[in-house]
Amino acid sequence: MPAGARPLDFIRKQVIADGETGAFGGRVQTRFPPEPNGYLHIGHAKSICLNFGVAAEAGGVCRLRFDDTNPAAENAAYAAGIAEDIAWLGFEPGAPAHASDYFEQLYCWAEQLVRQGLAYVDDQDAAAISANRGDFTTPGVDSPWRDRSPQENLALLAEMRAGRFGDGEKVLRARIDMSHPNMLMRDPVMYRIRHVPHFRTGTQWCIYPTYDWAHGQSDAIEGVTHSLCTLEFEPNRQLYDWYLEHLPLPGDRPRQTEFARLNLTHTVMSKRALGALVDGGLVDGWDDPRLPTLRGLRRRGYPPEAIRAFCAHIGVARLNGTHEVELLESFVRTHHNRFAQRRMAVLRPLEVVIQNWPVGHTEYRRAVNNPEDASAGERQVPFSGRLWIERDDFMIDPPRKFYRLAPGREVRLRASYFLRCDDVETDAGGEAVRLHCSYDPATGGGHAPDGRKVRATVHWVSAEHARDAAVALYDRLFSDPAPGADGRDPLESYNPASRELIAAAKVEPALLDTPPGAVVQFERLGYFARDTAAGAAPLFHRTVGLRDEWANIRRRRGGGA
RNA sequence: UGGCCGGUAGUUCAAUGGCAGAACGCCUGACUUUGGAUCAGGAGGCUGCAGGUUCGAGCCCUGCCCGGCCAGCCA
Numbered sequence: 001m002p003a004g005a006r007p008l009d010f011i012r013k014q015v016i017a018d019g020e021t022g023a024f025g026g027r028v029q030t031r032f033p034p035e036p037n038g039y040l041h042i043g044h045a046k047s048i049c050l051n052f053g054v055a056a057e058a059g060g061v062c063r064l065r066f067d068d069t070n071p072a073a074e075n076a077a078y079a080a081g082i083a084e085d086i087a088w089l090g091f092e093p094g095a096p097a098h099a100s101d102y103f104e105q106l107y108c109w110a111e112q113l114v115r116q117g118l119a120y121v122d123d124q125d126a127a128a129i130s131a132n133r134g135d136f137t138t139p140g141v142d143s144p145w146r147d148r149s150p151q152e153n154l155a156l157l158a159e160m161r162a163g164r165f166g167d168g169e170k171v172l173r174a175r176i177d178m179s180h181p182n183m184l185m186r187d188p189v190m191y192r193i194r195h196v197p198h199f200r201t202g203t204q205w206c207i208y209p210t211y212d213w214a215h216g217q218s219d220a221i222e223g224v225t226h227s228l229c230t231l232e233f234e235p236n237r238q239l240y241d242w243y244l245e246h247l248p249l250p251g252d253r254p255r256q257t258e259f260a261r262l263n264l265t266h267t268v269m270s271k272r273a274l275g276a277l278v279d280g281g282l283v284d285g286w287d288d289p290r291l292p293t294l295r296g297l298r299r300r301g302y303p304p305e306a307i308r309a310f311c312a313h314i315g316v317a318r319l320n321g322t323h324e325v326e327l328l329e330s331f332v333r334t335h336h337n338r339f340a341q342r343r344m345a346v347l348r349p350l351e352v353v354i355q356n357w358p359v360g361h362t363e364y365r366r367a368v369n370n371p372e373d374a375s376a377g378e379r380q381v382p383f384s385g386r387l388w389i390e391r392d393d394f395m396i397d398p399p400r401k402f403y404r405l406a407p408g409r410e411v412r413l414r415a416s417y418f419l420r421c422d423d424v425e426t427d428a429g430g431e432a433v434r435l436h437c438s439y440d441p442a443t444g445g446g447h448a449p450d451g452r453k454v455r456a457t458v459h460w461v462s463a464e465h466a467r468d469a470a471v472a473l474y475d476r477l478f479s480d481p482a483p484g485a486d487g488r489d490p491l492e493s494y495n496p497a498s499r500e501l502i503a504a505a506k507v508e509p510a511l512l513d514t515p516p517g518a519v520v521q522f523e524r525l526g527y528f529a530r531d532t533a534a535g536a537a538p539l540f541h542r543t544v545g546l547r548d549e550w551a552n553i554r555r556r557r558g559g560g561a
Numbered sequence: 562u563g564g565c566c567g568g569u570a571g572u573u574c575a576a577u578g579g580c581a582g583a584a585c586g587c588c589u590g591a592c593u594u595u596g597g598a599u600c601a602g603g604a605g606g607c608u609g610c611a612g613g614u615u616c617g618a619g620c621c622c623u624g625c626c627c628g629g630c631c632a633g634c635c636a
Binding site: 006007009033034035037067069070074091111124126129130133134135136137138140167168171173180181182183184186190191192193194196208210211212215231232233234235236237238258261266271313314315316317321322323324325326330331333337338342368371372402403404412413415416445446447454455456457458459505521523524525538546547548549550551552553 | 572633
């Protein structure tokens, strides 16, 4: 399904065109610029794949640069986590750069703009600045401090830096146009006062550059040629260019190009919403397997290869849309189908007694570890006269198209014999509690010598040899495909049944040899990742289910059993 | 309401002004010791709407409709 040659996206086309026209001296340099105020999610993965991918394909470089201009929200732990996640995804973040590396240069440039009369210190408070900015239809009004002399501004700026003022007392603003149709051009703030220590520069600074004042200049300093960002920064491009045009840059002027961010159905991607889930205890933390964070997906068992293949597949465009999670899941299945070893596990056990099995006898059945990969070898699975099978694999009164076990019916036991259900013990409510069955000793090869067929193969675990394991089943975190649409609170559609814990699934002994973090297929059920927590009882997270035709039939009938 | 950007199959994306395609999903069949995987076939479109230019428009022009982003001292 990775399918052959996908047409090039508009960004790669542009990069190639730049190479042909000799723009940027033939160089290509990109950057991935996260703010270290949270963890990365799959939306960032799209950007990472794009930035690192474009650079690699063009023989250029891509650097990780932390956009650490807001000390109130950022910390070193987030920065370390981000670098770790990038490496896990399969890219080399190298020694990261930081916007804070350029604070001194930025300050020098700010002084230059002041000297040219292109920036000024404003004494208005935040509310006044906001009120005087005007709105979409009415122009802003000039600040009373807009026409201070360069000398006065220079002195004030120095005092701001020296800590002579309290938070919010003054800001430095670019002097552009208070009636500009682009609101971002109405004298944007360049520096604000924050007496907050920064995780890298400590208390060295108490004025911090805004995003707009730092970003393009950081790009220019590093020699970035193609500054790729998401669509919501489109109006910022005009400002990006304005700053760069008015500064004496060391090299070519970088160019900002916007692309659509990734959205997925049934989940949220904004840091605010993610934070609300974590802080509200609705999930266990940033690495909860239900979250679209890279740490969550890793714990869930999503392989980085599948995430990269997904990102390559969806491409990049300027159209803001929403991908179905099912597409992501199909890439996860494709990967695990090829590499995951198979094991048997019974999640909701139903007891089977084989009446014609020799009492006390155990036989070891050979089972292939991965039918897609002969080199994965085989293993021995203990078989005896008392088994667990899946409750869902039996029905007392089976509807049409249900091919599994039922009274009088015969199925094949995976890697073992045919099994016939002779009798059912039920409880007071009519539920099956034990099946009395018989096996056909002639069918050990998986076929009946007399040529009779079975419609289904069922997985099983020998009760005597079964081990217990905890299993976490996951469903959509949000029942609404577009949580938070129409301005509603996304939490309104939080799915309280998004996790179901099975305390003691019955599993074959070999399953417990699975190393932490590894993903195996529970035959007929799905892919499951062994939890990475050390020392605890074995726990498996369901990464994704198998494609399930019977579930589709049930769904089409209206969800019933 | 002003500015900018978008609108092609259910979804995401293609299509030098020249027969509207792919992937995932869906449906049917084959095969099968996973109702998995694999293979073969199929359905699915007034290219947002209306005009215009042209031999010819998804593409160019005009108007309209719908959606996104922008009025933080967040990024």
